Amino acid sequence: MRKLLIPLMVLSGLSFASTLDMANLYCGSMQINSATTLDQMVNTCQVKDQYDVTYGRYLGMYEVKFVNTATNDTVKCDFGTKDGSALVNGCR
Secondary structure: OHHHHHHHHHHHHHHHHOOOOHHHOEEOOEEOOOOOEHHHHHHHOOEEEEEEOOOOOOOOOEEEEEEEOOOOEEEEEEEOOOOOOOEEEEEO
């Protein structure tokens, strides 16, 4: 039982550490939320990189890396497609 408990605790800690408070996510004066489109993000944010994810947990997503102006941290947001009208699925 102990052998199973330790890996479960580690995995739950990792998933908790990867969440992001969307209420404090900004590009200039625009707040990023579930209604934000890819075009809005690319045109407003200081984008560092954008690409199709080809491996790992986010396989198939279109990822945009940008600077969160509220904290000056680099954030990654995922979209379902490269289409400019695609809505943000989540950020980390």
